[in-house]
Amino acid sequence: MDSEAVHTRLQEDLREARKKARIALDRFNAILTETPTGIPYPDGVQHIRAASREHSAAREAVMFALRRLNDFVIHGTIPEDMK
Numbered sequence: 001m002d003s004e005a006v007h008t009r010l011q012e013d014l015r016e017a018r019k020k021a022r023i024a025l026d027r028f029n030a031i032l033t034e035t036p037t038g039i040p041y042p043d044g045v046q047h048i049r050a051a052s053r054e055h056s057a058a059r060e061a062v063m064f065a066l067r068r069l070n071d072f073v074i075h076g077t078i079p080e081d082m083k
Contacts (some may be wrong), residue, residue, distance in 0.1 A: 014065040021058035028055045
């Protein structure tokens, strides 16, 4: 894989990770707005925790993709799975 292809793929990975993070944040916010009084239904706490975990994982994926792209741009490091 040539340098331009690696760069393009890493940018696409970052865009996809950001998209998933936005979707996870939207889900989290939707769950929070479902409880207008601030008091969740009995299983609401579980839904909030699950949405929070999903959003946290999505943010971690964004950071991972960003680190890979930065390592490539700054240091020329090609990720092992792309060699």
